[in-house]
Amino acid sequence: xxxxxxxxxxxxxxxxxxxxxxxxxxxxxxxxxxxxxxxxxxxxxxxxxxxxxxxxxxxxxxxxxxxxxxxxxxxxxxxxxxxxxxxxxxxxxxxxxxxxxxxxxxxxxxxxxxxxxxxxxxxxxxxxxxxxxxxxxxxxxxxxxxxxxxxxxxxxxxxxxxxxxxxxxxxxxxxxxxxxxxxxxxxxxxxxxxxxxxxxxxxxxxxxxxxxxxxxxxxxxxxxxxxxxxxxxxxxxxxxxxxxxxxxxxxxxxxxxxxxxxxxxxxxxxxxxxxxxxxxxxxxxxxxxxxxxxxxxxxxxxxxxxxxxxxxxxxxxxxxxxxxxxxxxxxxxxxxxxxxxxxxxxxxxxxxxxxxxxxxxxxxxxxxxxxxxxxxxxxxxxxxxxxxxxxxxxxxxxxxxxxxxxxxxxxxxxxxxxxxxxxxxx
Amino acid sequence: xxxxxxxxxxxxxxxxxxxxxxxxxxxxxxxxxxxxxxxxxxxxxxxxxxxxxxxxxxxxxxxxxxxxxxxxxxxxxxxxxxxxxxxxxxxxxxxxxxxxxxxxxxxxxxxxxxxxxxxxxxxxxxxxxxxxxxxxxxxxxxxxxxxxxxxxxxxxxxxxxxxxxxxxxxxxxxxxxxxxxxxxxxxxxxxxxxxxxxxxxxxxx
Numbered sequence: 001x002x003x004x005x006x007x008x009x010x011x012x013x014x015x016x017x018x019x020x021x022x023x024x025x026x027x028x029x030x031x032x033x034x035x036x037x038x039x040x041x042x043x044x045x046x047x048x049x050x051x052x053x054x055x056x057x058x059x060x061x062x063x064x065x066x067x068x069x070x071x072x073x074x075x076x077x078x079x080x081x082x083x084x085x086x087x088x089x090x091x092x093x094x095x096x097x098x099x100x101x102x103x104x105x106x107x108x109x110x111x112x113x114x115x116x117x118x119x120x121x122x123x124x125x126x127x128x129x130x131x132x133x134x135x136x137x138x139x140x141x142x143x144x145x146x147x148x149x150x151x152x153x154x155x156x157x158x159x160x161x162x163x164x165x166x167x168x169x170x171x172x173x174x175x176x177x178x179x180x181x182x183x184x185x186x187x188x189x190x191x192x193x194x195x196x197x198x199x200x201x202x203x204x205x206x207x208x209x210x211x212x213x214x215x216x217x218x219x220x221x222x223x224x225x226x227x228x229x230x231x232x233x234x235x236x237x238x239x240x241x242x243x244x245x246x247x248x249x250x251x252x253x254x255x256x257x258x259x260x261x262x263x264x265x266x267x268x269x270x271x272x273x274x275x276x277x278x279x280x281x282x283x284x285x286x287x288x289x290x291x292x293x294x295x296x297x298x299x300x301x302x303x304x305x306x307x308x309x310x311x312x313x314x315x316x317x318x319x320x321x322x323x324x325x326x327x328x329x330x331x332x333x334x335x336x337x338x339x340x341x342x343x344x345x346x347x348x349x350x351x352x353x354x355x356x357x358x359x360x361x362x363x364x365x366x367x368x369x370x371x372x373x374x375x376x377x378x379x380x381x382x383x384x385x386x387x388x389x390x391x392x393x394x395x396x397x398x399x400x401x402x403x404x405x406x407x408x409x410x411x412x413x414x415x416x417x418x419x420x421x422x423x424x425x426x
Numbered sequence: 427x428x429x430x431x432x433x434x435x436x437x438x439x440x441x442x443x444x445x446x447x448x449x450x451x452x453x454x455x456x457x458x459x460x461x462x463x464x465x466x467x468x469x470x471x472x473x474x475x476x477x478x479x480x481x482x483x484x485x486x487x488x489x490x491x492x493x494x495x496x497x498x499x500x501x502x503x504x505x506x507x508x509x510x511x512x513x514x515x516x517x518x519x520x521x522x523x524x525x526x527x528x529x530x531x532x533x534x535x536x537x538x539x540x541x542x543x544x545x546x547x548x549x550x551x552x553x554x555x556x557x558x559x560x561x562x563x564x565x566x567x568x569x570x571x572x573x574x575x576x577x578x579x580x581x582x583x584x585x586x587x588x589x590x591x592x593x594x595x596x597x598x599x600x601x602x603x604x605x606x607x608x609x610x611x612x613x614x615x616x617x618x619x620x621x622x623x624x625x626x627x628x629x630x631x
Contacts (some may be wrong), residue, residue, distance in 0.1 A: 048474070127530055127573075145512065165598070173471065186564060187562070187563070203598075205594025206593070207553060207594065207595065208593070218454075231566065231570075231593070231594065233563055233566055234563050247563075247567070249567060249570045249594055250570075250594060251591075253567075253570070253571070253574070254566075254567035254570060254571075277564075277568075277570075279563060279567050280563060280564075281565070295567075299523070300561075300564050307576040319533075324443065325523065325560065325561070325564070327560075327561035327564045328561055328563070341561070346559060348561070370561065371562075412564060414562060414563075
């Protein structure tokens with residue numbers, strides 16, 4: 001962890017780090033060998049799908065150098081003692097052993113350097129053909145990350161995204177894509193903090209659209225109080241799930257409101273820009289502030305206010321008449337940063353603002369890159385990029401610069417990354 | 427001599443009769459009364475049917491002429507109405523990320539204002555649109571601002587505020603699908619839709 005924190009300091013560098021986002025290649029700019037311990041999934045009888053999911057999850061956590069075991073080195077038989085020396089030779093510091101029968105698992109973390117078991121946990125998995133099976137394995141993977149680094153991983157998470165205004169959700173590893181609406185029906189999706197509900201604009205295709213909240217299976221769709229007329233977009237839940245901030249587009253312009261979801265009372269107006277548009281609110285994780293986009297200085301830029309609408313001020317600095325439009329802000333889970341996209345030569349690029357220093361740095365430069373959304377670990381960001389030829393979801397690890405694509409059919413837009421789903425298996 | 431008296435009396439009687447019942451030649455009875463039967467009557471009937479046919483043809487011609495005139499007038503009126511409708515519905519365009527009315531579109535909006543002012547029962551809806559280069563959600567606000575700009579212009583020309591509704595479709599309804607300036611320019615637009623009262627538009631004086 002200490003080594004990783006050292007790497008994280010590099011994030012403070014101002015200016016674009018263009019080398020960071022070369023597709024699919026690990027670059028040496030911010031990653032140096034040794035900062036990521038080697039990790040190996042130990043071979044064993046059966047449970048191949050569990051090991052495969054764990055191995056990919058631990059790889060995608062970007063906190064380890066996941067070591068593949070050469071086929072020639074696969075030990076014969078099971079039940080013997082762990083050959084620590086062999087795995088150390090392969091460069092691994094940690095070994096993850098999975099054993100068990102039926103749905104009952106034992107996950108063991110071996111410290112290969114010390115030659116001992118560091119942690120272990122028993123878990124009961126849902127049937128392999130149930131939708132919960134993979135998510136349960138993801139939760140185990142996140143737990144292994146926590147054993148080693150002190151912070152859980154991000155495998156047990158989901159994305160929302162739109163294709164042809166149809167809302168989809170998909171697991172963090174790209175599995176289990178589920179359509180949550182019909183096509184041409186949704187805009188502006190957002191997760192509730194518990195990951196059990198989603199809010200989005202119900203696009204009625206007549207210039208109006210209420211905000212609705214629905215469960216993960218698509219049932220129980222309810223209209224948010226006070227959004228039954230006009231066009232209501234860019235919802236954002238408060239961290240406690242009690243409030244929904246959003247923008248209303250109507251005759252009076254575009255302004256930000258918030259509504260108490262439990263009380264069902266009329267929305268409160270937070271901005272009053274007669275000659276400016278205000279939209280895309282995003283709560284700080286402590287719930288006390290809301291960052292948002294405003295055109296009060298001409299081009300859209302990122303501002304901040306107290307959650308009651310007072311103390312409005314510029315948040316992400318810009319050069320008037322020079323800096324491109326800035327949109328799509330999302331506050332990081334640790335509150336220290338804000339991701340957004342900003343036009344550079346008329347193409348949007350992903351930027352991260354350090355909230356305390358007010359310094360921005362550019363994360364992307366290849367193609368159009370927009371609508372960043374944070375992973376719960378605060379170091380991964382997903383965004384939409386057309387670098388592969390059509391709009392797809394990409395995930396970048398800001399510590400290593402490693403980037404990967406989530407392949408989905410269709411042209412993706414407006415993604416939202418959930419917080420961690422549920423809790424680890426008992 | 428007796429006979430002669432009688433003859434004389436007869437002659438006298440005849441002469442008297444002739445003098446009393448007869449008329450000057452100019453006052454002879456008309457041939458019609460005399461020709462009610464025979465060859466004269468048949469000629470007369472033929473003439474009658476010719477006259478009737480001529481009259482019917484003339485009447486038909488007159489009706490056809492009137493119908494043609496009416497149709498032409500209808501066509502002209504329909505064309506005029508269609509012209510008014512298309513003037514009302516014609517789109518205006520915007521610069522990238524701008525919602526200012528372009529000077530080239532002001533005559534267009536002036537025409538719309540004149541038509542709306544001459545047809546006070548007409549309600550319209552303006553929808554604002556954007557190209558797909560800006561942010562998806564920001565484009566909804568931008569489209570709304572474009573619709574509002576056209577509305578503000580029309581209201582400044584005397585059209586009642588309540589007669590104009592505005593909506594925004596952002597970049598969700600492109601008319602040109604290309605990724606080039608020509609397509610983008612077409613997509614940055616306001617559309618004008620007659621919501622009600624558009625059936626019998628009258629031209630502004």
